[in-house]
Amino acid sequence: MTGTVLVTGATGTVGRHVVGALADRPGDVRVGVRDPEAAQSTLPDAADADVVEFDFEKPETWGPAVAGVDGLFLVRPPTVGDGDVAAFAEAADRAGVAHIAYLSTLGAEKNVLVPHHRIEKRVVATDAAHTLLRASFFMQNLLEVHRTDVVEHDEIFVPAGDGKTSFVDARDLGEIAAIVLTESGHENRAYDLTGPEALDYHEVASVFSDVLERSITYPRPSVLEFGARMRRRGTGLGFIVLMCGIYTTARLGLAGRVTGDSQRILGRRPRDMRAFVDAYADEFRADSETTTVS
Ligand SMILES: NC(=O)c1ccc[n+]([C@@H]2O[C@H](COP(=O)([O-])OP(=O)(O)OC[C@H]3O[C@@H](n4cnc5c(N)ncnc54)[C@H](OP(=O)(O)O)[C@@H]3O)[C@@H](O)[C@H]2O)c1
Structure with missing residues (x-):
């Protein structure tokens, strides 16, 4: 259309x-x-x-x-x-x-x-x-919500246990939305949009370490440790509770389903975590200000 x-x-x-x-x-x-x-x-x-x-x-x-x-x-x-x-x-x-x-x-x-x-x-x-x-869960949350942990502590600090998440890149979602609204064949359909792989946060930290060329760890914080750090940072209680709910879903192993819908609509493999960290690498470095990759 x-x-x-x-x-x-x-x-x-x-x-x-x-x-x-x-x-x-x-x-x-x-x-x-x-x-x-x-x-x-x-x-x-x-x-x-x-x-x-x-x-x-x-x-x-x-x-x-x-x-x-x-x-x-x-x-x-x-x-x-x-x-x-x-x-x-x-x-x-x-x-x-x-x-x-x-x-x-x-x-x-x-x-x-x-x-x-x-x-x-x-x-x-x-x-x-x-x-x-x-x-699925946006890769960009790691930048917009958790960047400070990466930059200041060399950590991914989320209460997701060992559960996997089928992270999707918001840039792919943008392209998918444009496709479904401008090409025919997507009317009255529901799509489950994930990235190409499900990773736990040990694996996410390992991708960050590789790409950023410094050691990024995943200390596997509890919900309480996570909540306490976010509170100290001034994050509102409502948002902390929302995040704990989302990460509990991952912790319980309910966030790892990978589907082929993104690939079918895009006509290519959706971006993976390595491509995401690579694109935003400068923003995960200590001397950078958050900007937006277009
Ligand atoms: N984060 C995830 O992993 C995830 C995963 C799946 C689904 N989702 C869903 O994605 C949605 C959020 O999308 P997003 O992350 O792209 O948005 P976002 O970054 O949270 O931005 C919110 C947008 O809404 C606009 N906005 C705020 N209040 C408004 C109002 N009263 N009237 C009109 N516009 C208003 C803001 O514009 P201004 O402030 O500039 O006016 C901004 O453009 C949520 O419904 C969430 O549940 C999120």
Whole structure:
């Protein structure tokens, strides 16, 4: 499908790569952000895009954002209630959006406790075609949440025990979202999107050591040790609890399923952990500031 695609969460981990991938494809890109002026300077790929104000919590911004839009990349920001996100999807459908690609999480169809479960149901119930992108754990979490441990302590410090995770690179998710929204054949489908391998954090640390050429260890902290360090760093309790939940899933061996969906959609092997660390290596070095790889 060509036409105009509206990207929500466009300044976020995945959305910025959706904007970049759409820029290389036929059709127009509209970027819906809370602060259009700030996005123009922080989002290099938005240069050729139509940047408009959009806020899930301000319904008055919805109509102009979806006017004339054919495809929608829908993200639930972690701080926004599922009701607002689902209500926006329904409004987009009423406004004539033909296809909604929703960034969900692996297992959302079975887990009634996660907001994604409720949003998926309401997206599927619209008249718009849907594609559910059920993503595994992003490699970029290691940069955005855990970089300080790597840089200051030469450690990967997460309470995941010896469990494996089928890490996926957000850059691949961006490309996948662009493909499903601009090529036919992905309507009314759900994909389980993982990277090419499942690694435990001993193996992750070993990849980091190889690529960064210094020893990075995985001390296998308990949930309490992890929580205490994050608290000392000033991380909010709610976010710590959320992370403990996610890492407990890995610890229990429930996060390691690898699927072929990413490879089938991309037409190539998805990026592995080595490619991720290699691309972001400078940011894991002590004298670097966090920047974003495009
Ligand atoms: N992290 C993982 O491993 C993982 C795995 C699977 C699924 N997921 C899901 O992925 C989603 C998050 O995606 P992400 O990590 O790419 O996003 P993110 O980096 O957390 O960024 C959130 C985005 O939402 C925007 N935003 C925040 N509040 C908003 C509002 N009221 N209205 C409109 N936009 C708003 C932010 O824009 P500004 O702040 O610039 O306005 C930003 O672009 C979550 O639903 C999460 O459950 C995450």
